Amino acid sequence: MKLEAVGHIPLSAPWIDERDEELVMEVVRFEELLAEAIGAPYCAAVSSGTAGLHLCMRLAGVKAGDEVITSPYSFVASANCAIYEGATPVFADIDAKTFNLDPAAVEAAVTPRTRAVVAVDIFGYPCELDELRAICDRHGLTLVEDSCEALGARYKGRPLGSHGHPAVFAFYPNKQITTGEGGAVTTGSAEEHELLISLRNQGRLETSSWLQHGRLGYNYRLDDVSAALGIGQVEKLDRILAGRREVARQYGELLAGLDLATPLADDADHERSWFVYVVELPRGVDRDGVIHRLGDEGIAAAPYLPSVHLQSYMRERYGFAEGLCPVSEDVSARTMAIPFHARLAREDQERVADALRSVLV
Numbered sequence: 001m002k003l004e005a006v007g008h009i010p011l012s013a014p015w016i017d018e019r020d021e022e023l024v025m026e027v028v029r030f031e032e033l034l035a036e037a038i039g040a041p042y043c044a045a046v047s048s049g050t051a052g053l054h055l056c057m058r059l060a061g062v063k064a065g066d067e068v069i070t071s072p073y074s075f076v077a078s079a080n081c082a083i084y085e086g087a088t089p090v091f092a093d094i095d096a097k098t099f100n101l102d103p104a105a106v107e108a109a110v111t112p113r114t115r116a117v118v119a120v121d122i123f124g125y126p127c128e129l130d131e132l133r134a135i136c137d138r139h140g141l142t143l144v145e146d147s148c149e150a151l152g153a154r155y156k157g158r159p160l161g162s163h164g165h166p167a168v169f170a171f172y173p174n175k176q177i178t179t180g181e182g183g184a185v186t187t188g189s190a191e192e193h194e195l196l197i198s199l200r201n202q203g204r205l206e207t208s209s210w211l212q213h214g215r216l217g218y219n220y221r222l223d224d225v226s227a228a229l230g231i232g233q234v235e236k237l238d239r240i241l242a243g244r245r246e247v248a249r250q251y252g253e254l255l256a257g258l259d260l261a262t263p264l265a266d267d268a269d270h271e272r273s274w275f276v277y278v279v280e281l282p283r284g285v286d287r288d289g290v291i292h293r294l295g296d297e298g299i300a301a302a303p304y305l306p307s308v309h310l311q312s313y314m315r316e317r318y319g320f321a322e323g324l325c326p327v328s329e330d331v332s333a334r335t336m337a338i339p340f341h342a343r344l345a346r347e348d349q350e351r352v353a354d355a356l357r358s359v360l361v
């Protein structure tokens with residue numbers, strides 16, 4: 001019997017119908033929409049912000065024995081990504097006003113082993129990109145931006161993610177937009193983009209078949225269903241960002257006059273994308289007591305953020321201790337997140353402000 005007559009019997013076959021095919025196409029559409037919203041030439045969707053940061057370490061060629069400078073006032077992933085490649089995280093202190101890396105501290109932390117700088121836009125406030133890029137250029141380092149909390153923020157008028165170097169975004173449900181789990185890496189470089197596409201897909205090359213792998217890669221693909229959700233989210237990104245901005249503006253009004261510092265205001269170079277609302281208590285105030293008393297009023301609040309270098313596994317692994325980054329440690333001891341999201345009701349914000357007023361007298 002001729003093969004053409006009986007047909008080919010594959011080893012296995014997924015059950016994919018037309019709707020599923022539409023969804024697959026939607027991964028590509030999600031990437032396109034996101035790239036357009038950010039103004040980035042290239043955008044690769046990945047399975048999480050952490051996965052995106054890890055891939056950026058591979059882009060930078062970070063390897064065992066290297067050092068990667070990053071911020072202690074961050075979520076752990078911005079330091080962990082270096083450890084995944086066998087490098088050592090080096091913490092440079094932050095600026096007391098922006099809570100982002102202090103460029104002078106970064107410059108002072110550079111050694112012959114430094115390979116990259118992971119700059120974080122904490123709480124959606126853009127880091128000092130020009131100064132950090134100048135330091136990286138001077139020392140031959142790769143700049144990676146952790147913009148996981150900063151989709152929609154702008155530096156010198158241009159959206160984060162559109163400044164040429166790789167920038168990583170995250171879409172966990174607490175972020176500005178969500179895909180469930182998920183993330184994306186934007187870049188201005190076609191070569192970097194091609195490498196990202198291969199690395200997230202088990203190291204397959206553009207030309208290779210399913211079981212041919214040109215390099216060590218990972219399964220960091222964003223799944224199709226998550227991407228479909230992402231499309232709906234990007235379509236309302238402007239509304240989401242405006243809602244968050246308005247809630248932040250109202251907090252600014254309601255908390256004026258209280259004995260605490262509200263988040264740093266925008267200036268000509270920095271436009272924040274609101275992620276969380278973190279206030280800074282004066283020295284000497286019992287933060288745990290404040291959080292406890294807010295809790296008694298039915299209001300959630302949390303210490304936010306602990307310094308990464310003082311996490312127990314960091315202390316055990318590298319011997320980091322108090323005094324390494326005094327500014328970050330001081331800020332970490334006094335900052336606190338209060339309820340915040342795009343649709344927080346004015347009455348709820350008033351309740352939060354009233355409770356804080358009575359607790360802080």
Ligand SMILES: Cc1ncc(COP(=O)(O)O)c(C=O)c1O
Nearest residue numbers: 048049050075077148149170172
């Ligand atoms: C600053 C920062 N970096 C990285 C991440 C990691 O993102 P994901 O949780 O998607 O892995 C987060 C998420 O919380 C973050 O806030």
